[in-house]
Amino acid sequence: GAPADDLGHLEDTPAYRSLLRAGLLTTKYRKKSFEEIFTGVDLEANSSQDNNMKQKCKYGYFCCPIIGCVLYQATHTEMFVPAGNVGLMCDEKNQYLFAQPGMHNINSLWTSHIATEKLPVNDQLQHGNRTILVVEQGFVGLAFDNGQPVLFPPGIHVWTSETLKYKQAISLDQTVVKLGPYTLLTVDEGYAAVTQNNGKQHILAGGQTWLLDHKNWRFQKFLTLKIQTDDLEKIEATSADNITMKVTSTVTWRIVDPLLAATMAAETMSVGDKKASGEIKKLRQDVLKQAIASLAMFMGGVNYSDSFH
Template sequence: MNGKQKDMSSDKGNGKANGTTSGTNVEHKEHVWDSPAYERLLEHGLLRTDWRKPSVDALEFKDGNATPGGNVFRRLACIAFPPAGYFLNTVEVPAGCVRKMQNGRGGFEFIGNRGKKQGVHAYWDAFYRIEKRNDVLLADGEKDGLCIHNGDCWIVVVPQGFVGLAMDMGQPVLLPPGMHQWRSATMKFEANIDLNQPVIIMGPYTLLTVDKGYEAVTQNNGQQQVLPGGNVHLLTHRNWKFEKFITCKIQTDNLQRIEVMTGDNVLMHCHATVCWSITDVQRCAEKAAETMNHVGNSKSGKKTDAGTIDKLRNDVLKQAEASLSALVGKVNFSNTFSAATALQVGQTPLIISDAEGLEGGVVEARRLPKSVDSDVSSLLFDVDKLKCSVAHANDMTTRYGVGIISINIISAKPADDQLMACLAKGAVAAAEAQQLETIALGRAKAATIDARGIADALKISAQADAEAEVTRAEGSKQAASLLNEQEVAVMLATISATGAALKNAQSNLILGSDASNIGSMLMSNPDYTSKLGLTK
């Protein structure tokens, strides 16, 4: 700061202020009122604490010099001698307040409440002019702080979170938070500036707060400088100007109902989305983004909107549309119509061809191989092909600092309504054919399951009968072997068999004493022999 500033000092003997000078290169002393909001200004040595006062008692103003009783006697004396009333000036200043006073000789003073006699004042001077209004020294939490101005005397209160701006002969003076007082004929207080804004203009200085995810584009004497985000930056002269903030965040935009032509001249309506972001802000600001605010030759006199990225966004979307058109242009819609229709209902497309070597010109229907099936289904929605489209777009956008992340097709349909109707009919026919085929396959599978069930049941029954016969034969064999071993058992078995035979023959024959004739007797019975199958 040029020029000399005068601090007010009280001369208690005569009540006049003497001026003391202070230089401009005064080092800043740390204070409890300083906060991180002022770090950038402190680094550049722009905050001046020459005139900061620690309390109200440290302010320079006239102390009380009278008593209430003394002022009463002075007024009574003026009543007794009226001409003396023109010379008497009495005033009472409350605590925490000051009053402005002019000494009638071009000087300015503050009178306040301090000392043994507090705020009672009396002056015998016909040229003293004391204002009737008290100026309160308490800012009462006002955002604008406090400013009391009396000629070349200033008392200023800068709230926390603000910085005071004063001008001294065209040079800016920045005041930290607190109470300041100075006497100067050239230094004028301008305003308290809120540090809560991202762009703060303080005379020739500009304070920028750049959030993380953004970068600030500035112009320093015609040269563009990009300041990184997540920090506070100070532009230290008037020709270093802020131009715009540029976001580095991911942007998503719609390409709605764009018209593209396939390889066989079928007009398609496509709806797609484009994800992109700015990767090189310096290059983007130099080659694509609007940065300068200028009127030019426009008759309307409106400034261009350099605070947005609308021009850059339009360039990116145009390039994405061109790359998407190149992708769709590789598709022959008519060649893949039937295959795509079949794929919509989950079928593998059929290819009908003459089978070589077959008699009678029999035709063969075979399925498309899986590779062909995959190619058909991924004509417009294949990720790899869309990545090729993204690479095609990035070949251009990287030249001005933009990277396209993805291009996604939401929908694509022919513009011709008749073609859409044909597609719908083909899809319905394919669905009906698949439904009939599914029903036939289900019935055949059910019949096969029934036949297998019956065959399995018969097989199980036959195996059970065979196992039963084997079991009976083994039992008879074991019984015969046991009978051969015991004679008594043989005789008992013979008797048992004879009794059973007689019972079955229903005979009342009385046997004799010789049992050996029983055989001939039985053989002579026609009923018995007929049961044995010996006679007809």
């Protein structure tokens, strides 16, 4: 397992830091090592082949095969838990226990071996009300406790609870990451993100990761702030001296005020099942129409015949 000093580095990335700053990552169930999974009530490896043989001899397992064998098997549970696995047990009170890797010889009439399971990655090992969760680097574990979201950072997490239920591991390598009611949003440089917070528009700058911290703060679309180049359709324009010309041209433009562009020009609101497009199609059409109108106005003020003198 990782040393204690290294545990804080498990979430030392911008995405995790956004969740940490908001106090949304739960670390109280995280263990420093595999060995810390097991508590005082759990079963330690306590046997060997030699010890098993001695225990059988005490019960006359070999000299009185019928009685000794029945008596021994009724009162003892022998099992081997491979490394990296956990034994799942129940005792006489039907309490859920874990068994450490190794050989076990349990002297009890009521303790039973349910199964032996390998620790899963990005999934839970559930045994009654006890759960072991391993979250891989680059993921967040999502669970719910009485309807409230609980987020687990990378590491081994162990808890005993009737209400805390694990749901899924969510990768953080996407641009938009849904974490229950929260949204983790990574905006690249050269872009701005348009969001709606209870009906009020918020523009989030590029070059960082943002946390939308409640369900009604919704991501809508990205706006590119990069230079755009478009060919204008061929137009016929009449100069000031009544000469008709066919004009082809190119317009270069970019968004300098994303808030104004999102509020006044871009389609950002989702209606019904129709989501806002990530393109700036409407805005582009408006820019090109305005460019054509401006070009026609400019051409109307030019005396073309003056260029021949």
